[in-house]
Amino acid sequence: MSDTVQILMSTYNGEKYIDEQIKSLLNQHNVDLRIMIRDDGSSDETVKRISSFANASSIPISVHQGDNVGVVKSFFSLIQAVSLECDYYAFCDQDDVWESRKLARAIELISSEKEGIPVVYCSATNMVNEQLSHLKNWPERPRRQLSMYNALVENVCVGCTMVMNREAMKLIKENIPKHLGEIIMHDWWIYLCVSTFGKVLFDEQSTILYRQHSSNVLGGENVGVISKWRRRFKRFRNGQNYYILSQQAEEYLEVYSDLLDDVRFNDIKEFVEKCKSNIFQRIAYSLTSPFYRQSKIDNLIYKIIFIAGKV
Incomplete structure (x- = not known):
């Protein structure tokens, strides 16, 4: 069958x-x-x-x-x-x-x-x-x-x-x-x-x-590296992606708090709290944060945006 x-x-x-x-x-x-x-x-x-x-x-x-x-x-x-x-x-x-x-x-x-x-x-x-x-x-x-x-x-x-x-x-x-x-x-x-x-x-x-076509709601980026980062910078400058990671993390913590083990719960909670802390705390956290993106350049950009308080 x-x-x-x-x-x-x-x-x-x-x-x-x-x-x-x-x-x-x-x-x-x-x-x-x-x-x-x-x-x-x-x-x-x-x-x-x-x-x-x-x-x-x-x-x-x-x-x-x-x-x-x-x-x-x-x-x-x-x-x-x-x-x-x-x-x-x-x-x-x-x-x-x-x-x-x-x-x-x-x-x-x-x-x-x-x-x-x-x-x-x-x-x-x-x-x-x-x-x-x-x-x-x-x-x-x-x-x-x-x-x-x-x-x-x-x-x-x-x-x-x-x-x-x-x-x-x-x-x-x-x-x-x-x-x-x-x-x-x-x-x-x-x-x-x-x-x-x-x-x-x-x-x-x-x-x-x-x-890929002009009517895609979302999709992959079939552009060069320079164009890709120009688009990302423009979206960031215009505030389109401000706080989306921290907002989703807060929602996730609320929905799954009873199922998460202590380590994961505390790690997400600290991420959410540090997003709202002062710049010196954000800098310190960015150096030791357990969260990561796949590529080195994306990971660096993530840390910069975190320090800027816009994650």
């Missing part, structure tokens, strides 16, 4: 590419598939196209229309609505193309891990343009351990590559954030949760065509 996999997809004005994506989902090999789609208030033909697939497919496709609440709240609505009856769960964007072996490969790697613990699989992507021509592979394999101490300050898991076992979904579903406005992204939150209480797997092999 094949493993049962529940795909969770959020859509918004995605009529241009949605057909290709759904066809690639229906073409997944060696899995027993179910698809749950929440439309986030589309004004185009997205719902009509999805409904056409749902009516014609032998694979169960449920379609839920909702108000436009944004990608984070939309995905958490799906998490809250899903049952815990399936073996595995996967997140899906509306404009990519999955290789037919995507889910089977993720399941193979997850099932090789110790049973009974939350496990999340994520991978590199084959970043492509609108015509599906290769741009680059992204992201690179993480250089340091995938742990809570990385996940609190950096996300290395691309949401549309994520596949998790039932234990991981149970962990997330039973501990929904109280203030979703404090969550940076659903995939970042899941990386943080599972890296604390289970295991995160990163696969260097890509099984997804990750489409």
Whole structure:
């Protein structure tokens, strides 16, 4: 008997590419598939196209229309609505193309891990343009351990590559954030949760065509190093990313305080407290903080922003 996999997809004005994506989902090999789609208030033909697939497919496709609440709240609505009856769960964007072996490969790697613990699989992507021509592979394999101490300050898991076992979904579903406005992204939150209480797997092999186009809500950066850092500096100068790490950390501490061991609880609590301390305390803490980003330059930038009191 094949493993049962529940795909969770959020859509918004995605009529241009949605057909290709759904066809690639229906073409997944060696899995027993179910698809749950929440439309986030589309004004185009997205719902009509999805409904056409749902009516014609032998694979169960449920379609839920909702108000436009944004990608984070939309995905958490799906998490809250899903049952815990399936073996595995996967997140899906509306404009990519999955290789037919995507889910089977993720399941193979997850099932090789110790049973009974939350496990999340994520991978590199084959970043492509609108015509599906290769741009680059992204992201690179993480250089340091995938742990809570990385996940609190950096996300290395691309949401549309994520596949998790039932234990991981149970962990997330039973501990929904109280203030979703404090969550940076659903995939970042899941990386943080599972890296604390289970295991995160990163696969260097890509099984997804990750489409980049002008309408992307979020996506990888297909730009040079100088342009990338110019964009980041501009966002920082404009205050777009002020306090997002500390706000998410506070929410995480509130939601999981009863489950965290003393060491992790105290480490996160100290991070939150030092974010609000004076500059001399922030400088001292930045030199001994257990939290880290993957690359040396990103880690340095994180410390500088922490000292500036804008984390």
